[in-house]
Amino acid sequence: MKKINSFEELEKLRKKLKGIKDKEKIIISVCMETGCIAAGSEEIYRELRKEIKKVKNKEIKVIKTGCHGFSEVDPAIVIYPEKIFYIRLSPNDVKEIIEKTIKKGEIVERLTYKDEKGQIIPYLDQIPFYKKQKRLVLSLNGLIDPENIEDYIYYGGYTALSKVLSGMSPEEVIEEIKKSGLRGRGGGGFPTGKKWEYCRKAEGYPKYVICNADEGDPGAFMDRSVIEGNPHSVIEGMIIGAYAIGSNEGYVYIRHEYPLALKRLKIAIEQAREYGFLGENILGSGFSFDIDIVRGGGAFVCGESTALMASIEGKVGEPRAKYIHTVEKGLYEKPTCLNNVETWANVPFIINNGWEKFAEIGTDTSKGTKIFSLVGKVKNTGLVEVPMGITLREIIFDIGGGIKENKKFKGVQTGGPSGGVIPEKYLDLPVDFDRLNEVGSMMGSGGMIVMDEDTCMVDVARYFLNFLKEESCGKCVPCREGINQMLEILNRITQGKGKKEDIEILKEISDFMQKASLCALGTTAPNPVLTTITYFYDEYINHIEQKKCSAGVCKDLIEYFVNTEKCTGCTLCAKNCPVNAIEGERKKIHKINKEKCIKCGICFTICKFNAIERK
Amino acid sequence: MRKLEVDKILEKNGWSKNKIVGILQDIQDSYSYLPEDILIYISEKLNIPLSQIYSISTFYRAFSLKPKGKYRIKVCLGTACHVRGGYMIAEFLKNKFGILPGETTEDGLFSFDTVNCLGACAIGPIVVINEKYYGQMDVRKTEKIIKGLENEKNKQF
Numbered sequence: 001m002k003k004i005n006s007f008e009e010l011e012k013l014r015k016k017l018k019g020i021k022d023k024e025k026i027i028i029s030v031c032m033e034t035g036c037i038a039a040g041s042e043e044i045y046r047e048l049r050k051e052i053k054k055v056k057n058k059e060i061k062v063i064k065t066g067c068h069g070f071s072e073v074d075p076a077i078v079i080y081p082e083k084i085f086y087i088r089l090s091p092n093d094v095k096e097i098i099e100k101t102i103k104k105g106e107i108v109e110r111l112t113y114k115d116e117k118g119q120i121i122p123y124l125d126q127i128p129f130y131k132k133q134k135r136l137v138l139s140l141n142g143l144i145d146p147e148n149i150e151d152y153i154y155y156g157g158y159t160a161l162s163k164v165l166s167g168m169s170p171e172e173v174i175e176e177i178k179k180s181g182l183r184g185r186g187g188g189g190f191p192t193g194k195k196w197e198y199c200r201k202a203e204g205y206p207k208y209v210i211c212n213a214d215e216g217d218p219g220a221f222m223d224r225s226v227i228e229g230n231p232h233s234v235i236e237g238m239i240i241g242a243y244a245i246g247s248n249e250g251y252v253y254i255r256h257e258y259p260l261a262l263k264r265l266k267i268a269i270e271q272a273r274e275y276g277f278l279g280e281n282i283l284g285s286g287f288s289f290d291i292d293i294v295r296g297g298g299a300f301v302c303g304e305s306t307a308l309m310a311s312i313e314g315k316v317g318e319p320r321a322k323y324i325h326t327v328e329k330g331l332y333e334k335p336t337c338l339n340n341v342e343t344w345a346n347v348p349f350i351i352n353n354g355w356e357k358f359a360e361i362g363t364d365t366s367k368g369t370k371i372f373s374l375v376g377k378v379k380n381t382g383l384v385e386v387p388m389g390i391t392l393r394e395i396i397f398d399i400g401g402g403i404k405e406n407k408k409f410k411g412v413q414t415g416g417p418s419g420g421v422i423p424e425k426y427l428d429l430p431v432d433f434d435r436l437n438e439v440g441s442m443m444g445s446g447g448m449i450v451m452d453e454d455t456c457m458v459d460v461a462r463y464f465l466n467f468l469k470e471e472s473c474g475k476c477v478p479c480r481e482g483i484n485q486m487l488e489i490l491n492r493i494t495q496g497k498g499k500k501e502d503i504e505i506l507k508e509i510s511d512f513m514q515k516a517s518l519c520a521l522g523t524t525a526p527n528p529v530l531t532t533i534t535y536f537y538d539e540y541i542n543h544i545e546q547k548k549c550s551a552g553v554c555k556d557l558i559e560y561f562v563n564t565e566k567c568t569g570c571t572l573c574a575k576n577c578p579v580n581a582i583e584g585e586r587k588k589i590h591k592i593n594k595e596k597c598i599k600c601g602i603c604f605t606i607c608k609f610n611a612i613e614r615k
Numbered sequence: 616m617r618k619l620e621v622d623k624i625l626e627k628n629g630w631s632k633n634k635i636v637g638i639l640q641d642i643q644d645s646y647s648y649l650p651e652d653i654l655i656y657i658s659e660k661l662n663i664p665l666s667q668i669y670s671i672s673t674f675y676r677a678f679s680l681k682p683k684g685k686y687r688i689k690v691c692l693g694t695a696c697h698v699r700g701g702y703m704i705a706e707f708l709k710n711k712f713g714i715l716p717g718e719t720t721e722d723g724l725f726s727f728d729t730v731n732c733l734g735a736c737a738i739g740p741i742v743v744i745n746e747k748y749y750g751q752m753d754v755r756k757t758e759k760i761i762k763g764l765e766n767e768k769n770k771q772f
Binding site for chain 1: 631632633634635636637639640670671674675676677678692693694695697698699700703706707710711730731732733734735736737738739741746748749750753754755758
């Protein structure tokens with residue numbers, strides 16, 4: 001491909017692509033992101049390609065795309081233009097799809113989504129999971145091949161860049177972003193336009209632009225999905241941002257655990273360079289900018305801006321005190337503008353459609369949409385993009401379909417290790433930055449982990465503290481020692497050795513950590529503990545006084561045994577015990593060897609006669 | 616020593632001190648761990664104190680100072696996997712192999728690590744064996760896969 005040297009040449013290319021792509025009447029899109037591939041979508045894709053070749057019709061195309069979001073039903077395909085949605089496929093289903101749907105236009109009912117009443121819903125847009133969503137950032141996920149820049153260009157990609165470079169001053173761009181009300185999607189929620197303005201006004205050169213793709217919150221995968229599904233939207237946002245603040249050098253700091261996102265980002269950056277969107281004299285405008293990729297080393301704290309910058313400089317990723325902001329002195333002590341993946345990906349939409357279109361979505365203080373990864377004990381797990389201001393209930397029950405196996409909802413965890421667990425009484429809370437803070441949690445980057453009656457809240461608090469103990473960099477005392485002390489207490493409580501004064505001590509340490517820690521990892525670390533104490537106080541008391549874990553999670557407080565009246569001696573449990581802790585012959589009552597038992601609970605879930613009981 | 620290969624990696628990273636994290640990542644990718652002799656060599660070539668390289672290699676989770684096994688098993692302990700019982704799989708492997716996360720079995724066949732979230736939460740609990748992702752895992756399925764891998768080894772001998 002020859003480099004695009006002007007705005008006119010870009011439009012010419014788009015016209016040419018239109019001529020080619022408009023001939024493609026049927027597009028079969030196969031989701032190929034990390035989760036779908038694990039579910040087996042690669043085999044489906046291969047089989048489809050093989051079978052479509054036999055049809056010999058150039059109007060039908062099979063493409064691999066990013067995630068359509070509804071991970072629960074993977075591997076799935078979408079057939080455009082009608083958006084027929086086939087789910088939970090196996091390679092054997094492919095022939096039938098080609099024969100019936102592609103050749104004759106019939107729906108294969110057994111492969112469609114069915115609602116709770118068994119009603120067949122063959123089209124993607126009519127499925128409850130999608131109905132309440134508003135997909136701006138994810139609008140092209142599932143429609144374009146992320147490894148082909150021409151797909152992005154065909155659907156209007158790099159129009160925003162062209163608009164900015166051909167007729168907007170940097171100040172006008174910043175004004176547009178400021179008016180839109182876009183706030184940082186990485187968790188903090190700082191107004192993006194303001195950050196750009198500070199950085200533009202800061203003295204010093206060179207200036208740097210960084211994309212934070214070190215998505216470390218456990219239970220969050222929005223940024224991975226955006227990069228795997230539509231990497232150019234992030235790149236385009238970064239170029240526009242660089243132009244606005246006056247930077248010629250950018251970095252994407254991407255998480256080590258995301259090999260596929262890394263691969264697609266590399267391809268996208270190379271293609272953007274080849275087509276002339278990155279490099280010298282972009283689209284003949286005189287503006288130059290390029291992006292380098294830096295791989296993270298698997299340290300959670302590097303999601304913190306100053307630690308991330310230290311890591312890019314080749315140092316140990318420790319944060320520093322931010323009395324001088326990174327917009328003034330960041331990477332290599334130069335003015336640096338760091339934004340999260342989703343924030344960058346919002347920029348092209350705002351420029352293309354104007355700030356008003358963006359600002360009309362959302363609440364007073366939080367505009368636009370937010371992507372969440374809806375996971376845990378919810379029926380429809382997956383990636384959802386919703387307008388700000390939607391309630392938690394709508395997300396969990398309308399989009400998510402409620403709790404798995406119709407169990408009872410207990411809480412929802414947002415904001416990762418910096419957030420908290422929100423209880424049932426706040427289910428009607430509108431989701432925006434400030435309202436989530438008010439109840440002790442936070443927006444965070446967008447992980448939303450649903451918990452049911454089988455989740456122990458003391459264990460959840462212990463889990464996050466254990467996570468943070470390993471991830472605290474150890475530089476400041478309040479965080480390093482505070483986490484350790486709190487974890488020790490929580491370990492004791494979950495082992496049945498808790499004391500009543502423990503709760504007060506936990507609160508005291510929390511207070512100290514919030515006031516004295518160096519970075520946000522430490523100041524927010526107590527949130528999971530404090531919210532669970534506030535909203536699930538009884539559970540703590542249950543563990544401390546009655547030495548009971550009602551959810552049946554804390555191993556030291558539970559025991560499995562065989563109900564001798566119910567046991568039929570079918571040997572199923574013994575066969576499935578991974579440590580051979582169940583003894584007994586066929587048709588004779590079985591017994592669990594307490595010394596060998598690792599309390600994994602397999603026998604409990606597998607017994608057909610409910611003969612294994614938990615105490 | 617494997618000077619030539621290491622030189623290639625240093626060349627690729629522009630012999631730059633700032634790129635040390637990336638350089639170590641490339642070394643880790645090639646050898647599955649950071650061999651001591653190579654670290655000493657890099658320290659001399661790039662004029663970085665060995666103590667600094669050591670502190671970087673122990674700070675970031677991605678690095679290992681010990682060789683990994685033929686089958687590298689990673690168990691995800693992200694929140695979504697945790698509430699669905701991922702920790703049981705880690706517990707089971709600890710018992711099964713008699714090793715702690717980060718260690719390798721004596722025969723060099725298996726190494727076992729826990730990770731803090733692989734970002735494929737929707738299909739958790741997740742186990743990754745040599746880059747292949749297994750979703751919706753439990754102790755029983757993990758045991759089956761491991762048995763399969765052990766049998767494969769026996770067949771080879």
